[in-house]
Amino acid sequence: MREVSSAGAVDLSVQIGALRLRNPILAASGTFGYGLEFAHLVDLNRLGGFVTKGLSREPIEGAPPPRLCPTPSGMLNAVGLQNVGVRAFVAEKLPVLRKFDTTVIANVFGYTLEDYVEVIRVLEDAEGLAGYELNISCPNVKKGGMQFGSDPTMVAEVVGAARKAASKRPLWVKLSPLVTDIGLIARSAEEAGADALTVANTYPAMALDHRTGKSCLGNQTGGLSGPAIKPITLKLVWETRKAVKTPIIGLGGTETVEDVLEYLEVGASAVQVGTASFTDPRASQRLAEGLVRVLFELKVFTLSEIRDKFLAEND
Numbered sequence: 347m348r349e350v351s352s353a354g355a356v357d358l359s360v361q362i363g364a365l366r367l368r369n370p371i372l373a374a375s376g377t378f379g380y381g382l383e384f385a386h387l388v389d390l391n392r393l394g395g396f397v398t399k400g401l402s403r404e405p406i407e408g409a410p411p412p413r414l415c416p417t418p419s420g421m422l423n424a425v426g427l428q429n430v431g432v433r434a435f436v437a438e439k440l441p442v443l444r445k446f447d448t449t450v451i452a453n454v455f456g457y458t459l460e461d462y463v464e465v466i467r468v469l470e471d472a473e474g475l476a477g478y479e480l481n482i483s484c485p486n487v488k489k490g491g492m493q494f495g496s497d498p499t500m501v502a503e504v505v506g507a508a509r510k511a512a513s514k515r516p517l518w519v520k521l522s523p524l525v526t527d528i529g530l531i532a533r534s535a536e537e538a539g540a541d542a543l544t545v546a547n548t549y550p551a552m553a554l555d556h557r558t559g560k561s562c563l564g565n566q567t568g569g570l571s572g573p574a575i576k577p578i579t580l581k582l583v584w585e586t587r588k589a590v591k592t593p594i595i596g597l598g599g600t601e602t603v604e605d606v607l608e609y610l611e612v613g614a615s616a617v618q619v620g621t622a623s624f625t626d627p628r629a630s631q632r633l634a635e636g637l638v639r640v641l642f643e644l645k646v647f648t649l650s651e652i653r654d655k656f657l658a659e660n661d
């Protein structure tokens with residue numbers, strides 16, 4: 347997996363727990379389909395990896411249109427977690443994905459603990475995955491619809507149950523940004539066995555068409571993503587870094603190499619790219635290639651030279 351760039355010995359490889367990635371740029375869940383939709387545009391083999399669309403126990407049709415709506419410096423989405431269901435993913439998508447030399451992380455969600463466990467159980471028997479990412483920004487239907495990710499006890503329960511089910515592969519936990527103290531939630535996920543934390547998901551938000559007084563989305567509300575959220579999520583990554591030792595994957599509004607560097611400097615080990623793939627489907631590949639050039643210019647030859655730079659200088 348180790349890749350030394352032709353630009354002159356810049357080593358982009360990165361270690362996330364037991365998993366080695368060839369570079370720190372992954373495409374984010376829900377913005378890169380099942381990877382295959384992008385294979386004619388992007389050289390999947392040049393990415394650090396990608397995270398699949400969220401997978402559930404049964405197929406989900408999703409929310410009514412419109413599902414996307416532009417907002418200043420960002421985008422709202424209410425896709426309603428549409429997906430083919432875990433069994434169809436294993437039967438139809440994974441066999442094709444296995445032909446690529448890329449790291450595939452399966453994003454998993456559910457509405458009960460049992461849902462999460464069942465999705466992982468099905469994936470455990472399949473070949474071609476490098477790990478799981480648990481989306482805990484979902485309502486727990488057995489706890490009155492309260493988000494799994496907003497309460498440390500529920501986080502411990504869902505991560506603990508998923509950890510037991512995921513005996514073969516690393517488990518990443520994707521945190522919700524809508525929490526009072528992200529450090530508390532991060533520690534809970536770490537203690538329950540998370541191998542890495544993805545920080546973070548979208549921010550609940552809304553936009554109206556003032557002429558009709560109706561939502562711009564088919565749903566009343568959606569999730570805000572894109573450059574508008576980057577400064578907020580950057581702070582969450584820093585706060586998470588101060589709270590835990592577990593590797594962090596920074597996710598929110600990354601569009602440029604400079605954004606990637608900022609995330610690494612506040613303590614992320616890798617970065618995911620979401621909304622940027624909507625304007626430029628090659629965004630993740632472009633960032634991985636651009637990172638080599640910029641690091642070479644900065645005379646930085648390994649990522650560990652810049653990771654935590656902000657922490658080191660602000661102790």
Ligand SMILES: Cc1cc2nc3c(=O)[nH]c(=O)nc-3n(C[C@H](O)[C@H](O)[C@H](O)COP(=O)(O)O)c2cc1C
Nearest residue numbers: 374375376400423481546547571572598599620621
């Ligand atoms: C259209 C769309 C669909 C998404 N679907 C999922 C999903 O299925 N599971 C998940 O964990 N996150 C999902 N996300 C959240 C992204 O993975 C990411 O956390 C968020 O967009 C912030 O990153 P960005 O600003 O780079 O887009 C989705 C985001 C968008 C825009």
